[in-house]
Amino acid sequence: MNDLKPHYDVVILGGGPAGLAAAIAIRTANINSHTNTNTSVLVVERQAPGQERLGENCPPEIVLLLKQLGVAKEFHQDNHETCPGYASVWGRPTPGYNDFIVNPLGPSWRLNRTAFDQMLANKAESTGAQIAWSTRFIGSEPRSNSSTTNSSNNNSSNNNAANEHEKAAHTLLLKFGSQTHPQVVTAGFVIDATGSKARFARTLNIHKTIDDQLFATVRFAKLAEGSQGTSSKQIQLEATQDGWCYQTLLPEEKVVSMFVSEREIIPQLREGCHQGFDQALSSTTFIGPKADKLKLTDATYHSCAIYSGVLPTVEGHNWMAIGDAAMSFDPISAQGIYKGLSHGLMAGTKVKSWLENGDETTSKFSEQIQAQYKVYQKNRSHMYGLEQRWKDSDFWRRRIS
Known part of the structure; x- marks a missing residue:
């Protein structure tokens, strides 16, 4: 935590597949950018490196996303x-x-989840993203002034863009381990990848609509x-x-x-x-x-x-929710990791536009999330509807439409 800067262009809350994919996509786009604004990216993850996570099955289509993230070779080399x-x-x-x-x-694939997560973390760090492990996000508040200094801005090419972004920057409170006092970090753009509870969205008074x-x-x-x-x-x-x-x-x-x-x-x-x-x-x-x-x-x-649920609002000018934070699925769908990686790639597209266009940023992310969730609801309803043997059971009666 002592290595954290006072300000980052982008802070990603959550270091699961969605958050790490977003970090990779943002930094890779930055490296390949002609303007090379050296966008600073921080990933905040409450778990320690190597801690076991739930979720281990992926559909065949995941290989397409891994290629886009530049980790397909590493994926096939792992066990x-x-x-x-x-x-x-x-x-x-x-x-x-x-x-x-x-x-x-x-x-489809059965993952060595620890190796999979480490692969994504290694790639994120190799592109220049910083990861704060064992660090909890405990609160935030919006900022309405432009007094923040962009610590990553070492050239004049992105002064104007940075100043525009900082007018609506967020103040984040982070705690490392058992640390007593939180550390304050400001961010021009925040990505909520905190899982199904969508912790950052809650600070904006946006609560998930839960179906089940x-x-x-x-x-x-x-x-x-x-x-x-x-x-x-x-x-x-x-x-x-x-x-x-x-x-x-x-x-x-x-x-x-x-x-x-x-x-x-x-x-x-x-x-x-x-x-x-x-x-x-x-x-x-x-x-x-x-x-x-x-x-x-x-x-x-x-x-x-x-939870099966979706946020009614998944993005604003300088924030967005991705992965389970945006919409959470029943594990019967076996789509959690795929969804997280795909949303991370979408986040890279939105942040790139935000960096280039500031207040004029437009995004189709909200429409894509709502469309995805409707497809999920239809498929889930069909899956549970196939089981008619226990219609009087509380479990099945509540889920058979």
Whole structure:
């Protein structure tokens, strides 16, 4: 935190895929710019480097975004693994299969999430972005004067643009670790990539419209020696009376399992140091027998709320929300990481226009977000509507239109 400057042209709140992709896109555009204004970019991330995150599956189309970000080569060099397809028990008692062999872009991907995040962070820093790890955003307020000095402006070519931007700069309060007093940083442009809670948008009194809220318990574990041959590389999905569950093999002989349901089910899954979760998974007809064959070690459990929602306003003149902050999806869509990367690239386009045009900036980002969310709502409704076996169950009754 002591290395932070008092002012940045762009501050990105959140260092997940969306935030890091935005940093890469902005700095890459700056490096390739003929005017070369040396735009300063800070990424603020509350987690420490290497801390495990949820989300590990990506559709085949992700390779197109990785090429645009300039990290496709690094991605293929890391130990991510392809996924042959889905095996699901959904809407019927017997499994159905959806293989990726017919997709022209190839298979979907099961990520080594730690390596994936580190790849994006390394690329962001190599382009000149700064990352403040273990740092929390705790508040902000708009500025109405132009007294701020742009610490990154070392040449006269961008004096006018910088002054225009600073007239509406934001003051951000940041805390590093257990630090008692926050550090103040000003930003000409703020990108909210703080996840589904959209923390920066909240400071602007913009709150997400929530369509649905689910709760998930997730287990990460390692395959014990001798258990590797009993695991499947397919993504396994199964509907149950009280929700749905999911399991897949990850790189480095890891397994992730998840149970998604209502809030009141979570305490049952936590019973007996999460023995309730293990029992719930074992009781399923398709995933259960497969899970019981696995010998697992080093299991860790995580619970989290899952929102389906969208911000009514996702951008202003000198701010925007991207990724889960702009719109959050049910994990049944398996689009979270792809969405984050694509929004990061869009953020690069908007910031480039803001730097060049100031108050005259125009953007189609809001229209794109609303269109994307409508498509998501339609697809999600169709997916849940396929399951008609438990119409009287609270979980399915609330989600079958």
